[in-house]
Amino acid sequence: MRTLETIIADSSASKALEKAIHGEELDFNDGVSLMNIDDIHLLGLVADNVRKKLVGDKVTFVSSYNLNYSNICVAKCSICAFYRPYKKGKKVSGGYTLSVPQVLERVKKAVNNGATEIHIVGGLNPDLQIEFYENIFRGIKTKWPNVTVKALTMIEIIFISKLTNNSITEVFSRFKDAGIDANAGGGAEIFNPEIRKIVAAASKCSGEEWLNAAEIAHKQGIRGNSTMLYGHVEKTEHRVDHILKIRELQKRTSGFLSFIPLKYSPENTELLISGRVNGPSSAFDDLRVYATSRLLLAGSINNIAIYWVALGKKVAQIVLTYGGNDLVGTALNEKVYRSTGRNEIATKESIVHIAKEIGRIPAERDTLYNVLNYL
Numbered sequence: 001m002r003t004l005e006t007i008i009a010d011s012s013a014s015k016a017l018e019k020a021i022h023g024e025e026l027d028f029n030d031g032v033s034l035m036n037i038d039d040i041h042l043l044g045l046v047a048d049n050v051r052k053k054l055v056g057d058k059v060t061f062v063s064s065y066n067l068n069y070s071n072i073c074v075a076k077c078s079i080c081a082f083y084r085p086y087k088k089g090k091k092v093s094g095g096y097t098l099s100v101p102q103v104l105e106r107v108k109k110a111v112n113n114g115a116t117e118i119h120i121v122g123g124l125n126p127d128l129q130i131e132f133y134e135n136i137f138r139g140i141k142t143k144w145p146n147v148t149v150k151a152l153t154m155i156e157i158i159f160i161s162k163l164t165n166n167s168i169t170e171v172f173s174r175f176k177d178a179g180i181d182a183n184a185g186g187g188a189e190i191f192n193p194e195i196r197k198i199v200a201a202a203s204k205c206s207g208e209e210w211l212n213a214a215e216i217a218h219k220q221g222i223r224g225n226s227t228m229l230y231g232h233v234e235k236t237e238h239r240v241d242h243i244l245k246i247r248e249l250q251k252r253t254s255g256f257l258s259f260i261p262l263k264y265s266p267e268n269t270e271l272l273i274s275g276r277v278n279g280p281s282s283a284f285d286d287l288r289v290y291a292t293s294r295l296l297l298a299g300s301i302n303n304i305a306i307y308w309v310a311l312g313k314k315v316a317q318i319v320l321t322y323g324g325n326d327l328v329g330t331a332l333n334e335k336v337y338r339s340t341g342r343n344e345i346a347t348k349e350s351i352v353h354i355a356k357e358i359g360r361i362p363a364e365r366d367t368l369y370n371v372l373n374y375l
C-alpha cells in the first residue's frame with residue numbers, strides 16, 4: 001500500500017510538500033510548484049494537515065455588517081462593478097453617498113441584529129473630507145463603544161491623505177482618535193505593476209504604496225486583514241510574489257490578522273465586457289489558491305479566511321478542508337460583490353451549519369480573532 005510519504009515523493013511538487021509537512025518555510029519556487037500542482041487533492045491534504053497543526057478545528061467568524069458609505073469613485077477600475085463615476089458638482093445616475101445620520105441609523109439596526117463589527121469601505125469620493133469619516137467613526141463609538149469599527153482599505157487611506165494634504169501617519173492617527181479599531185484589507189489586488197495596471201485604475205495606489213500604508217498602520221497599532229484578488233489576468237508567479245510580499249511585511253510588523261484570497265467576480269465589470277477575461281476562476285483553481293496560501297503563510301499568518309460571498313457557501317465549505325479556518329463574517333448588506341451578481345446570503349445559523357456539517361467547531365470571534373463563544 002502506498003503511504004502519504006510515497007505519494008508526496010511521486011508528486012510534481014514533492015520538495016515543497018515535504019518542506020510544508022516538516023514546518024519549513026517555503027520559497028518562491030515552492031509556491032509556484034504548489035500553485036501548479038496536478039494532484040490538487042494531495043495539496044489539499046497537506047494544507048489541511050498544516051491547518052490542523054496551527055489552528056486546530058475551530059471555524060471562526062465574526063457577526064459583521066458591511067457599510068458602503070458611497071459608491072462614487074474617481075478610480076474606475078476595470079475589475080469593479082460597484083462604483084459610479086465622479087462628476088464634479090453633478091448627480092450621477094445610480095450614485096449615492098450616505099450622510100452621517102444615515103450611517104448611524106444603519107449601524108443602529110445592525111447592532112440591534114447582533115453585529116459586533118462594522119466593516120466600512122467605499123469609493124474614492126473627492127467630495128468627502130476627512131471630517132466626514134471622523135464623524136462616522138466618532139458617532140459609532142460614542143453610541144456603541146463595544147462595537148468594533150473596521151474601516152477603510154489602504155486605497156482609501158492613501159486617497160484621503162493626498163486629497164486632504166495630511167500624511168498617511170496623520171490620517172491614521174486622526175482616525176484612531178476618532179475610534180477606528182482595525183482597517184479593512186481590500187484594495188491590495190495584485191502587487192505586480194504590469195498586472196495592476198490592467199486591473200486597477202492608474203489613480204489607485206501602487207503595490208509598494210499599499211504595503212507602505214499597511215506598515216504605517218501596523219506601527220500605530222491598527223491591525224487589519226491582508227488580501228489578494230485572484231482569477232483575472234494574473235499568472236501563478238504574480239500570485240506567489242504577492243503572497244510572499246505580504247509575508248515579508250508580516251515578519252516585520254505582525255499587523256495582519258488574516259489573509260483573505262478574494263476570488264474575482266467578473267459580471268458587470270469592464271474586464272469581462274472588454275473580453276480580457278472570459279469568466280470566473282474554476283473551483284479547482286480556488287482550492288489551489290487557498291491551499292497554497294495556507295502553506296506559504298504557515299507560521300506568519302495563520303488565519304486563512306474564506307470569503308464565502310465570492311466563492312459561494314458550497315465551495316467555501318470545501319475550502320475549509322483545503323487549509324481555510326475562518327469564514328470572515330456574516331457580511332450583512334455587502335454591496336461590492338453583489339454589484340457583480342453574487343447574491344449569497346449567510347446567517348449566523350448557516351455559517352454554523354457549514355462548519356458543523358464537516359465535523360468542525362464553529363466559533364464566533366471578535367475582529368481581533370478572540371473567540372467570543374462556541375456554537
Ligand code: SF4
Pocket residue numbers: 073074075076077079080081082083122123124155201204
Ligand atoms: S475597486 Fe475601489 S477604487 Fe476601484 S473603482 Fe471600485 S470602488 Fe473605486
